Amino acid sequence: MYQVRDLRLSFPDMTRKPLFGAAPRIEILRGLSFDVSKGAVLGIVGGSGSGKSTLGRTMLRLLEPTGGSITFNGRDITHLEEDALRPMRAQMQMIFQDPMSSLNPRRQVGGIIAGPLRVQGHDGIPAKVTEALDMVGLPRSFANRYPHELSGGQRQRVGIARAIALRPEFILADEIVSGLDVSSQAQVLNLLQELVRELGLTLAFISHDMSVIRRLCDQIIVLYQGEIVEQAQTADLFAAPQAEYTRTLLDAIPLPDPDQVWA
Amino acid sequence: MRDARGDVKRPIGLRLWLSGGWLILLVLAALLAPWIAPQDPLAQDLFTSRLPPFWEAGAEPGYWLGSDSLGRDVLSRIIHGARLALIVALVAGTLTCVIGTALGLIAGYYRGWPDRIISRFVDIWMAFPPVLFAILLIAVLGTGLTSIIIAIVVIDWTRFARVIRAEAMTQGAMDYVASAQVAGRKRMGTMLTEILPNVLPTIIALLTLEMGIAVIVEAILSFVNLSISTDSPTWGGMISEGRTSVHQAWWVLVFPLITLFLTVLSFSQLGEGLKDRFDPVLR
Numbered sequence: 001m002y003q004v005r006d007l008r009l010s011f012p013d014m015t016r017k018p019l020f021g022a023a024p025r026i027e028i029l030r031g032l033s034f035d036v037s038k039g040a041v042l043g044i045v046g047g048s049g050s051g052k053s054t055l056g057r058t059m060l061r062l063l064e065p066t067g068g069s070i071t072f073n074g075r076d077i078t079h080l081e082e083d084a085l086r087p088m089r090a091q092m093q094m095i096f097q098d099p100m101s102s103l104n105p106r107r108q109v110g111g112i113i114a115g116p117l118r119v120q121g122h123d124g125i126p127a128k129v130t131e132a133l134d135m136v137g138l139p140r141s142f143a144n145r146y147p148h149e150l151s152g153g154q155r156q157r158v159g160i161a162r163a164i165a166l167r168p169e170f171i172l173a174d175e176i177v178s179g180l181d182v183s184s185q186a187q188v189l190n191l192l193q194e195l196v197r198e199l200g201l202t203l204a205f206i207s208h209d210m211s212v213i214r215r216l217c218d219q220i221i222v223l224y225q226g227e228i229v230e231q232a233q234t235a236d237l238f239a240a241p242q243a244e245y246t247r248t249l250l251d252a253i254p255l256p257d258p259d260q261v262w263a
Numbered sequence: 264m265r266d267a268r269g270d271v272k273r274p275i276g277l278r279l280w281l282s283g284g285w286l287i288l289l290v291l292a293a294l295l296a297p298w299i300a301p302q303d304p305l306a307q308d309l310f311t312s313r314l315p316p317f318w319e320a321g322a323e324p325g326y327w328l329g330s331d332s333l334g335r336d337v338l339s340r341i342i343h344g345a346r347l348a349l350i351v352a353l354v355a356g357t358l359t360c361v362i363g364t365a366l367g368l369i370a371g372y373y374r375g376w377p378d379r380i381i382s383r384f385v386d387i388w389m390a391f392p393p394v395l396f397a398i399l400l401i402a403v404l405g406t407g408l409t410s411i412i413i414a415i416v417v418i419d420w421t422r423f424a425r426v427i428r429a430e431a432m433t434q435g436a437m438d439y440v441a442s443a444q445v446a447g448r449k450r451m452g453t454m455l456t457e458i459l460p461n462v463l464p465t466i467i468a469l470l471t472l473e474m475g476i477a478v479i480v481e482a483i484l485s486f487v488n489l490s491i492s493t494d495s496p497t498w499g500g501m502i503s504e505g506r507t508s509v510h511q512a513w514w515v516l517v518f519p520l521i522t523l524f525l526t527v528l529s530f531s532q533l534g535e536g537l538k539d540r541f542d543p544v545l546r
Contacts, residue, residue: 062441082444089447102438105544106460116446146543162442 001073001170001202002036002059008067009051009058028054030226031068036204038169041196043217043234044206045249050223052206053097056172059204060092061085073169090120093163097175099155103147109133110143113162120166132161135198136191153184157191164195170202177212189216210253214238222246279536282529289526293345301325302336304343304496309334313512329514331504337515340496341522347497348526350408351481355415356474362416363423364466370424371431372454382428385421393418394483401489408491411484415477423469430465434458464538471534475527482523498523 010025017023028051036042046052057063059070061077069078072092077085093116096102103112113129122128130140136157147155156176163171173192177185193216196203207213213220213234220237222230222245229243241247292299302325311334314326322329328337370381397414404410434440435458443453478498484490485499498519505516539545 057441060445062444082450086447086449089445092445094442094445096438096442098438102442104439104457104461106463106542115443115448119443119446119448119452148544162446166446 001038001040002034003071004035004059004068005033005071006068007032007055007058007065007070009054009063010066028226029058029065032223032226032228033068034221034228034231036170036202038202039200040219041203041205041217043213043220044204044223045208045210045213045220046223047208047249049225051226052208052223053174055223056094056174056204056206060094060172090116090166091168092170092172093166093168095156095159095163095171095173095176098179099152099159099176100147102159103155105147107146108143109138109145109147109150109158112147112158113143113165116162116166122166128165132165135164135195136161151184152180153187156180156184156188160188160191160195164199164201167199168201170204172204172206174206175208176205178208185212192216210249222249276536276539278532279540282532282536285525285529286533289345290349292342293349296342296346300336300339300342301327302339304335304339305494307333307335313508315512316514316518328518329512331501331512331515332508335496337501337518340501341498341519344496344498344501344519345522347408347491347495348478348481348523351411351415352474352477352526352530355412355419355477355480356470358412358416359419359473359477360423360466360470363420364427364462366420367424367427368431368454368458368462371428372435372458373450374432374435378428381424385424388418388421389425391418397480397484398487398489401484406489406491411481411490414484415480418480419473419476422473423466426465426469427462430462431458434461464542467537468534471530471537475530478523478526478530 007029008027008031009029010027012023013026014023032055034042044052044055054063058065061070061080065078069076071077072088075088077088080088103109107115110126110129113132114125117125117128129143133140133142138154138157138161142150142154142158147158150158156179159176176192177188180188189212192203192205195201203216205213205216218234220230220232220234221228222237222243224243224245230237230241230246232242237246238250241250311323311326311330312332314323314330314334315321316329316337317324317327326336326338328341330336331340366381370378396418400414400417401410404413431454440453440457443457448456481490481497482499482502485497486503488500488503490497490499501519502516502523505512505514505519509516
């Protein structure tokens with residue numbers, strides 16, 4: 001579904017801009033190549049500042065790459081204009097990290113879910129909104145609530161409902177459980193897993209948490225400072241990590257070991 | 264699941280009652296001025312000059328708040344002056360709001376060159392002393408209601424542009440804007456349907472503030488004799504006339520001043536009250 005080749009992205013560093021002349025550029029993504037095949041659940045993992053969120057936003061073309069190419073469903077979208085991208089947007093949706101800022105605070109949940117459907121010119125919108133609410137396990141009466149009246153987990157479900165309402169082929173989930181408590185995390189992850197299976201979604205799941213990735217994904221990309229340091233099937237990666245950085249990440253997983261000695 | 268939000272009472276606060284009440288009273292006074300004013304606001308009569316308000320010795324019935332040195336009834340002049348004050352407040356306030364908000368939204372949301380142009384303009388504009396600028400404008404345009412309104416709009420749009428730009432920038436950085444892009448919403452649509460509703464509480468607060476300011480600016484211009492001709496009574500004009508005889512007839516100065524003060528205060532409190540009442544996020 002996605003072919004990403006030698007993807008590069010850099011921003012001008014305005015803090016170190018000389019008085020005259022161009023600012024030096026900060027390289028965020030330094031030549032990434034990978035494929036996402038249809039139906040795959042890809043985990044993108046890396047530490048803070050590794051460029052994983054930037055990679056996600058570039059894949060959805062919220063950012064324009066400075067080099068390389070992105071092909072989605074056989075079409076080169078690397079430098080496509082927003083007008084040309086717009087009809088394709090229905091096929092690629094995103095669930096955001098912070099469910100508070102990703103939901104318009106002055107719009108009711110029903111309106112938030114209906115928004116993309118309306119933009120993409122669907123009909124029978126109320127029925128589709130109800131269906132989406134049912135699928136994410138929220139009561140239908142929530143359609144008349146404002147985001148601040150919901151809990152964190154419920155908000156994130158609204159975010160998921162908005163993404164799946166369009167029945168996209170691909171969904172990018174950017175750190176969607178990092179702001180939730182552990183029990184809500186588990187619920188949201190279960191829900192996502194179920195939806196992926198039911199709707200045959202292709203999913204890219206960005207996280208810094210290896211244990212979450214392990215549960216959900218079948219392939220993993222490990223990012224470190226804008227480069228892919230390891231790319232493997234989940235089972236292989238956990239059994240035999242190749243890169244030094246991957247081992248560091250694996251060591252950072254807290255294990256529920258009752259016999260652990262606390263120094 | 265039980266939904267008890269309907270049971271939550273949102274009382275109309277005292278703030279909204281008082282400010283709304285005063286403004287409604289003022290609107291009624293302005294609309295019905297010819298019928299409810301006890302005297303002709305322009306009728307001069309030296310036999311009734313400098314009559315004190317009704318509770319003092321020597322007051323005449325029919326001149327409730329006294330009369331000025333030309334024998335004109337203060338209450339009638341305040342009631343007739345409300346017409347001009349309210350027209351200026353509503354028309355100048357709304358026009359300023361629409362122009363400033365549009366420019367501020369564009370600058371804050373689109374950024375890039377529209378922002379650079381608009382922001383430079385605002386910076387240059389704000390470097391002019393506003394009162395002098397107004398006097399200069401009126402001198403060029405000539406006195407009259409339209410000139411006052413134009414002067415207020417031309418000077419005060421920067422207030423809106425500045426604040427709304429900052430607000431639109433904060434809102435534009437939120438994920439729900441990115442989410443609108445992911446949904447395929449056009450830039451213009453995103454600005455109007457996603458950002459504008461979130462900036463609206465600020466706009467309303469500013470608008471009501473601006474209406475108060477418009478009343479004050481009109482009073483200032485009347486004070487320096489640059490408002491409209493003395494044929495129509497204005498609060499500012501009354502204050503400036505009352506100033507000369509403040510030792511002999513304080514009521515000519517004080518009553519229009521109190522009216523002005525209450526009106527400006529009511530406008531700003533109305534903004535706050537409306538926000539408390541109708542903003543879903545504060546519920």
